[in-house]
Amino acid sequence: MTQPLSITCPLPVQRYPQVLLAHGGGGKLMHQLIQELFLPAFGSAAGSAHDAATLVLPGQRMAFTTDSYVVKPLFFPGGNIGTLAVTGTVNDLAMAGSRPLYLSVGFILEEGLAMETLWQVVQAMQTTATAIGVKIVTGDTKVVDRGKGDGIYINTAGVGIITTAPEQPPITPLSIQPGDAIILSGDLGRHGVAIMAAREGLEFETTIESDCAPLHRSVQALLATGIDLHCLRDVTRGGLASTLNELAQATQLGMRIEETEIEVLDQVQGACEILGLDPLYIANEGRFVAIVPLAQAPVAVTAMNQHNPPGVTARIIGQVTPERPGQLILHNRLGTDRLVDMMSGEQLPRIC
Amino acid sequence: MTQPLSITCPLPVQRYPQVLLAHGGGGKLMHQLIQELFLPAFGSAAGSAHDAATLVLPGQRMAFTTDSYVVKPLFFPGGNIGTLAVTGTVNDLAMAGSRPLYLSVGFILEEGLAMETLWQVVQAMQTTATAIGVKIVTGDTKVVDRGKGDGIYINTAGVGIITTAPEQPPITPLSIQPGDAIILSGDLGRHGVAIMAAREGLEFETTIESDCAPLHRSVQALLATGIDLHCLRDVTRGGLASTLNELAQATQLGMRIEETEIEVLDQVQGACEILGLDPLYIANEGRFVAIVPLAQAPVAVTAMNQHNPPGVTARIIGQVTPERPGQLILHNRLGTDRLVDMMSGEQLPRIC
Structure with missing residues (x-):
């Protein structure tokens, strides 16, 4: 955010202090x-x-x-x-x-x-x-x-x-292939926790700010590399878990992700524990997933990091698999696999 | 309105009778x-x-x-x-x-x-x-x-x-000329009175139905005539009075209309008298004003009537004048002129 345009409201607020x-x-x-x-x-x-x-x-x-x-x-x-x-x-x-x-x-x-x-x-x-x-x-x-x-x-x-050429494959879930890399543009959970803290008047040691940010520059950078961009999806309502479940269901392929590669800031993790929230289901407003051929993933990560805000890092977090069609599997820190379902019910309403 | 697509809601309403x-x-x-x-x-x-x-x-x-x-x-x-x-x-x-x-x-x-x-x-x-x-x-x-x-x-x-050719003058208030005819596509007030009656549970002798209707076919018919279409404006919130005041202010020309040429159905007029509403300020959802050179007005009226619903008739209701810049003048049934201002305050909230 740059500076506001003007401090004073140009409409005479003395006369109309409120909307009628x-x-x-x-x-x-x-x-x-x-x-x-x-x-x-x-x-x-x-x-x-x-x-x-x-x-x-x-x-x-x-x-x-x-x-x-x-x-x-x-x-x-x-x-x-x-x-x-x-x-x-x-x-x-x-x-x-x-x-x-x-x-x-x-x-x-x-x-x-x-x-x-x-x-x-x-x-x-x-x-x-x-x-x-x-x-x-x-x-x-x-x-x-x-x-x-x-x-x-x-x-x-x-x-x-x-602006892509008409002969290029369209950027949709239908372009996703088994073996593709799943890249996440940054850490998870800041937006949801910022909203929840503001709503409940909670105070944490440091203020957690929403990750709310435009992503068009990262996408333009990805397009400029000329790699085969199979799918893009921002990680908003329902969090990463719902986003990847949607893609798994749309493609009838499996999505396998590594818990150790998914970054959550310490203060976000702490807030989630206090609030009983799971970062995988929390809404973000400045994060997205890119799905690209595995061999081109390093190039994609570099392009995505060009326009990331300081301290935000894109990473390969997993891979598309022919196994477990329609499902999202989390390979967790303990080395075991866990099925991660789409969000059921409502974790945090009116987040956006 | 044609028939509904299906009688039954495809979502299991027994399970989810309400939105959660x-x-x-x-x-x-x-x-x-x-x-x-x-x-x-x-x-x-x-x-x-x-x-x-x-x-x-x-x-x-x-x-x-x-x-x-x-x-x-x-x-x-x-x-x-x-x-x-x-x-x-x-x-x-x-x-x-x-x-x-x-x-x-x-x-x-x-x-x-x-x-x-x-x-x-x-x-x-x-x-x-x-x-x-x-x-x-x-x-x-x-x-x-x-x-x-x-x-x-x-x-x-x-x-x-x-679809108009780029060299044709754009259809905007800035194309309006002194002497242009003001054509109204039909009678006034049905939508506002229908809403008000439904809201207040009022019963009139006959049910007044909203005039809510699409206007694109009338506009396409107007365009097909090849006449110089200077301006089009639908007559919605604020009614005809506010619409023509807006155009008068935007052009700094006068708008002079004849009360005898403005049609209001008897039952709408009656309801307005009971409710204390002025048809000139009531919202409509299927009426518009076309402003065209006077000589081409009869052609425009014919084109507009081609796609009007039965019983709805377009008429020339007045003219753009170089006098009284920025004002709307109503020449009333008694033969005198009355300044008609833009709606002040709120006659009927949440009409659309």
Whole structure:
């Protein structure tokens, strides 16, 4: 995150300290909100005067994705709902092997929300988008009655351009082959533990910050190596266990991973023990899995580490196997194999 | 609306009669929801196995838009939140002069929502999308705690292709000229009154149904005439008064309309009088304004009426003037002029 655009909310907060139902009603107050809060933040690209943004794409193959964000609390160490709403959708675009270009944003605001809170979130979105190089080009605001929301829910949809040659194999689970290496881009569990600590008011010896970060640069670096990128998947809700179970089921191949190769920070591990959480199931917001031919894995690891934040290291954590089709097997520290199922029930709701 | 796809919800509702927090958690239940409810409705195009949909566009100029839907109640005469979420976003794409192609859908569900209710909404979305010819290609589901939502909120984002020649003037408020005709596609107020009646349990002599309908065919018919289409705008939140005020302000031209040319059904007028609502400010979901050179207006009216539902008639309701820049003037039945301001405050919240 770079510096905020401005300290002061440009909308007169003395007059409108809180969001009113009328801010979503299509009349004067909604126009004031667009003109005096959204446009100063997002710029004129977020065209208030049109029903839709008009885009000229530098190609005809594109990726299109959407995610809603309902994280609780709205602000947490390492980010807020706004940074999450931009990076999360950018990451989904990146996982399709595309270069993220444009975002839409739909706000559902709760009547009574502090206007300053909205301003902070909106600024965070714009700062994050600028740093990534995506444009927020169209948007919408609805306001729901007090008690019928939870401050702010955000939906972002994203458009990216696929730059790989059409003759290259597509980056999907269906390209995964037995023998492929499974590479994890960094350590696990920071986002979930940061949210949980913020929500429960827990204090640990050191503050654990969310790993929330855009992944498009790592993906572009991977693409630039020219290796056979079989599949990419960000490790979010449901954690690594659910992500790899999904891929195992989609391919009907086995996934075998080594516990000793999966990094979890000591303070995250400690927090997980206190909270009764398993790092394999915790959501992350800046980690992904790349599946590539084993021989090309070292090149992939190097490329992924080029854009990793300091202290975050990509590693080969396992391999795709023809045995145990549809299953994820963890070879644990004790040397025995354990079947790791997809998350059942809900470990930690409203993490993103 | 055509027939529903299936009477029975394919997900075992005996076992999961309600939405649980875990249905948004990224684990087994979320996958079951996707596999057994969303995919049977939306088809495999709504690829569960990928983070983003991959699209090949038949051109490089596209329109991109988003809207969230928080209408209350979820079901109302003439539609429901699902039909609204598809038609509303399709209409925004149409207003940019584009042919709607793809939609994303983001659900924010409240814990405890009846699974059957979700199924009905999802079916309505697919039926509406099929009738229009748009594909729902990517989606997301979040679940919020009981009391922190209001059953279902939906965001749809849409992508459409702009088929007009690049040398043609763009369809935006900036193309509006003094002297242009203002054409309204039909009568006003049905949607708002239908919602209000459903919400308040009011009974009128005849049921007033929402005008909720897709407008893309009318727009395509307008484009096919080859006339100079200066601006299109759907008449939604804030009603005709707010729509024309926006255009007057954006162009710094005057908008002068004739009250006698603006049609309001008798039962809508009656309901408005009982409810204390002004039809000029009521939201519609199947009406739009076209602004074209006066000489070409009759051709435009004929084209718009080709795809109007039975009993709905487009009319020239007024003209753009160099006088009264930035203002909307209503020439009323008594022969006097009245300044009509943009809606101030909130006439009817959560109408869409």
